[in-house]
Structures are given as structure tokens and as C-alpha cells.
Amino acid sequence: MAKPFASSADLEEKEQTLEVLADGVYALTAQGDPNIGAIEGEDFLVCFEAMATPTAAKEWLARLREHTGKPIRYLVLSHYHAVRVLGASAFGADAIVAHEKTRGLIAERGKEDWASEFGRMPRLAKDPQSVPGLTWPTVTFADRMTIDLGGDRGELVLEHLGRGHTEGDIVAWLPRHRILYAGDLVEAEAALYTGDAFHREWASTTLDRVASFGAEMLIGGRGPVTRGRAAVDAAVEQTRAFLTVMLERVGEVHARGGTLKEAFEAAHAALAPDYGHWPIFEHCLPFDVSRLWDELSGIERPVIWTAERDREVWARLQD
Numbered sequence: 422m423a424k425p426f427a428s429s430a431d432l433e434e435k436e437q438t439l440e441v442l443a444d445g446v447y448a449l450t451a452q453g454d455p456n457i458g459a460i461e462g463e464d465f466l467v468c469f470e471a472m473a474t475p476t477a478a479k480e481w482l483a484r485l486r487e488h489t490g491k492p493i494r495y496l497v498l499s500h501y502h503a504v505r506v507l508g509a510s511a512f513g514a515d516a517i518v519a520h521e522k523t524r525g526l527i528a529e530r531g532k533e534d535w536a537s538e539f540g541r542m543p544r545l546a547k548d549p550q551s552v553p554g555l556t557w558p559t560v561t562f563a564d565r566m567t568i569d570l571g572g573d574r575g576e577l578v579l580e581h582l583g584r585g586h587t588e589g590d591i592v593a594w595l596p597r598h599r600i601l602y603a604g605d606l607v608e609a610e611a612a613l614y615t616g617d618a619f620h621r622e623w624a625s626t627t628l629d630r631v632a633s634f635g636a637e638m639l640i641g642g643r644g645p646v647t648r649g650r651a652a653v654d655a656a657v658e659q660t661r662a663f664l665t666v667m668l669e670r671v672g673e674v675h676a677r678g679g680t681l682k683e684a685f686e687a688a689h690a691a692l693a694p695d696y697g698h699w700p701i702f703e704h705c706l707p708f709d710v711s712r713l714w715d716e717l718s719g720i721e722r723p724v725i726w727t728a729e730r731d732r733e734v735w736a737r738l739q740d
């Protein structure tokens with residue numbers, strides 16, 4: 422029997438958990454759905470990620486408002502993917518901050534990505550009509566940006582660590598609490614989406630830099646909050662292992678002149694025992710292998726995903 426397309430059959434509501442990680446430091450996790458965060462400054466808020474629609478974002482903000490009424494000065498977007506950025510209008514932030522390449526990706530392929538992601542994950546696209554249009558970052562940077570949180574709260578460091586999940590990922594680091602919001606560069610007990618990725622760089626130098634923070638707590642793109650040095654390192658290495666297995670298995674088939682379908686089957690067989698039970702594994706893998714195949718074929722930047730291309734690749738690999 423054909424597998425339902427991507428996450429189109431995943432319609433059961435996930436339970437959201439708001440955790441206070443330290444004084445004024447928040448994370449909302451949701452059983453493998455995209456995570457989201459907020460950090461209190463002395464007299465303002467920084468929000469991290471925007472959810473898929475304003476309606477979904479308003480529900481998160483209502484929960485956050487049980488803890489703080491401070492105005493939102495910054496909305497930080499870890500990368501350009503629609504299910505993390507299109508709720509931005511609900512925040513009323515003074516500034517929307519992202520990497521300069523994220524702004525470029527939104528201009529280049531934001532519309533296509535919107536249609537692609539809402540088709541793949543209809544449950545996340547809550548009240549899709551509430552999205553007023555593409556989200557445009559108003560402040561961008563290339564390497565590093567710091568936000569002084571005021572009082573004795575220290576600073577929030579936003580940093581680009583190299584190409585990884587996309588070409589414009591940034592992380593948010595709170596040195597005072599040693600807490601890292603890693604975006605989709607690290608997944609804790611959730612499968613990786615690598616359809617827009619740079620696998621070789623992500624698995625090597627970029628994850629090395631993520632690990633080098635020595636975080637005591639890490640909020641990945643999906644999955645539970647990781648607590649403690651050992652668990653943080655394990656989450657980073659588990660992410661690296663997923664990429665490494667893909668690189669090995671898809672690489673072998675590619676090197677011997679095999680087919681994309683054979684590469685998909687080899688990667689699936691190698692990953693399923695450890696990762697197959699994790700959220701969105703079956704959803705992601707066809708897109709992941711397709712992009713890695715392109716990368717190994719010398720296609721430098723990811724081919725734009727459209728709703729039509731999604732269905733074609735799915736039919737070719739997953740049906």
C-alpha cells in the first residue's frame with residue numbers, strides 16, 4: 422500500500438509543553454513538532470521562531486503572556502522554512518532578525534517553500550488564511566550579532582556557524598545560562614530534514630562549532646529539551662550520525678553509478694533501525710536523499726522544492 426504523502430495523514434494534535442529553563446528563558450516543545458522559544462530582556466522580549474501561521478503563533482503567545490507582559494522587541498528566525506516563519510505577523514516585533522542568506526532564500530524561494538511545506542504538513546498550517554504574506558527580516562547579519570538583555574541578564578549571541586540545515590541557519594546562545602537554541606541544526610529524538618542542506622559541511626565543521634559552545638541545555642528544532650553536558654553532546658552526535666550514515670550509504674550507491682531509488686533504499690535500511698520510530702522519519706527521507714544525491718552530483722545549492730516536485734520525488738521513492 423502506498424504511504425500517505427509526507428505528513429499529510431498526521432492530523433492528530435500534539436501536546437505542547439512550555440518549560441521555564443532559567444529565569445526568563447522559555448521553550449515550547451510539542452512532541453516532535455517544531456520548537457519555539459523566548460528570552461526576557463530587562464524590559465523587552467526576544468522571541469525565537471514564529472510558527473507556521475499567525476493563528477498558531479497567537480496560541481503560543483497567549484501561553485507566554487501567562488509569564489511575562491513585556492513587549493516583543495526582536496523576533497529571531499533561525500532559518501527560512503515556512504513552518505517556522507510565517508506566523509511572524511502575530512508577534513508585532515520591532516525587528517525581525519535573520520541571517521542575510523535567509524533573507525535571500527525568502528526572496529528566491531519563499532513562495533514555493535510556503536506551498537511545499539503547507540502541503541507536506543497541513544496540521545501545522547493552522548488557519549492558513551491568517552498568513553498575510555511572506556515574512557521579511559528587517560535586520561540581517563552575516564556572522565554574529567549580540568543583543569544586550571539589560572540589567573544583569575547578560576547578552577544573547579546570535580551566530581551563523583556555517584552551512585547546515587540550510588545555507589543561512591543561526592543559533593541563539595545565552596552565555597550566562599549556557600543555553601543554546603540550535604534551530605534545525607540539531608534534532609533531539611526527531612528525524613532530520615535535509616532537503617535544503619549541505620550535508621558534508623553540516624556533519625563536520627558546522628556541528629563541531631555547535632558542540633564547541635559546551636552548552637548545558639540545548640533546544641533543538643524538534644524534540645524535547647536536552648539537559649546536561651552529556652545529553653547535549655549526545656544530541657549533537659546523534660544528529661551527526663544521521664548525516665554520516667546518509668553520506669556513507671547514499672555515497673556508496675552514487676559512486677558505483679547506482680540509481681536514486683537504490684540510494685533511498687540503502688539509506689532507509691541503514692537508518693530505520695535507529696531512527697525509523699522518530700517523528701517525520703518517513704516524511705523526510707525521500708527529500709533528504711534526493712538533496713544529498715544532488716549534492717554528491719555537484720549541484721551546489723539545493724534545487725527549489727515546489728508542491729509539484731515534492732509529489733514527484735515522493736512517487737519515485739516512497740510509494
Ligand SMILES: [Zn+2]
Pocket residue numbers: 500502586605614
Ligand atoms: Zn527547517
